[in-house]
Amino acid sequence: MPGGASIVAFEARLADLPPRMVQDPLIGEHSSIIKLRALIERVARTDATVLVTGESGTGKELVAAAIHAASPRRNRQFVAVNCAAIPHDLLESEMFGHQRGAFSGAAMARSGLFMTADNGTIFLDEIGEMPLPLQTKLLRVLEDGMVRAVGSDRGTKVEVRVIAASNSDLLAMVARNAFREDLFYRLNVVPITIPPLRERRSDIPILVNYFLNRIGQREPAAGRVTISEEALVQLWSYDWPGNVRELENLVERLVILCEGNRIESVQLPPNIVVTTRVSDDIAANLDGEGLNLNALVRKLEGRLINQALKQTGGNKQAAARLLGLKRTTFAAKLRRCGVISPVDSDESAN
Ligand SMILES: Nc1ncnc2c1ncn2[C@@H]1O[C@H](COP(=O)(O)OP(=O)(O)OP(=O)(O)O)[C@@H](O)[C@H]1O
Ligand SMILES: [Mg+2]
Incomplete structure (x- = not known):
């Protein structure tokens, strides 16, 4: 169960994220970067789920934000969730929200980041760090487009474009049962690999x-x-x-x-x-x-x-x-x- 103090801290962080309008440019003239820019333009026109992989610091978040900025969703929220930075027991309510009294410390109902990103884009960074039970819930959201707040059995429809990123080898994680295979394929509709510098x-x-x-x-x-x-x-x-x-x-x-x-x-x-x-x-x-x-x-x-x-x-x-x-x-x-x-x-x- 999530602890009360941390919930308060996270609620403060969530206060009205401004839409991300200004996009830092993706700099580079190497053929791999020229191809990458073309791919970004192409996938931005679609709602396909994208999995961005690359070593640390290669620009995964920049690419995710660039896809959002080039997409018809550009005037809506781009919400970045770092699955490694949020304590595991808080991640579910961060993502999907919770009902009042769903756990000790949940004094008020709160909607999650998927709701914040409605009609926009959610960026699930370091997706390999997501605990397996939550992977199952994420897969369900990707499949039926319904978000269920912690403590609620009713779903709410959301329309969110999902971009995930990882710097670990998710397929290797799948092989050792640390990452759900069905979720991997659901995320990996358009794979984008950023080469190291x-x-x-x-x-x-x-x-x-x-x-x-x-x-x-x-x-x-x-x-x-x-x-x-x-x-x-x-x-x-x-x-x-x-x-x-x-x-x-x-x-x-x-x-x-x-x-x-x-x-x-x-x-x-x-x-x-x-x-x-x-x-x-x-x-x-x-x-x-x-x-x-x-x-x-x-x-x-x-x-x-x-x-x-x-x-x-x-x-x-x-x-x-x-x-x-x-x-x-x-x-x-x-x-x-x-x-x-x-x-x-x-x-x-x-
Ligand atoms: N091609 C690029 N042109 C300009 N700036 C870049 C480029 N690639 C990365 N950067 C900058 O480098 C920094 C790291 O990029 P970013 O955070 O997107 O990397 P990352 O792959 O998400 O890293 P991590 O795996 O550590 O989360 C950012 O400040 C970003 O703006
Ligand atoms: Mg990153």
């Missing part, structure tokens, strides 16, 4: 510039801060386990700590500068020649691939792992860069 590195400079501009607009008094090519190359080489969120936070931090008006590579945190040796002389070349992004990417990719191959004694599978690439992507890059490793011809080694 390390698989679309060409977007790093674009995102950095976007974040720098945004900070500049927000705080014009601070003056426009730029970034040196050398620092940019180092950001490029880093693997970004926290993806775009990590990059966004770092850019903010660098701007705050920047003493002049240009972020230099010496200001970067040590964990990012581990690949300096690879990027140093590339960056040095740029001073005179200016920046040719495509050439730089190919050069840097080639060097990282060579270094990874050297480090793994020519084992392509291990080198691919080291670079966070799929074996097939790595093989395609090898062909494109024309990188010849010491044991490159020995396919059987992999």
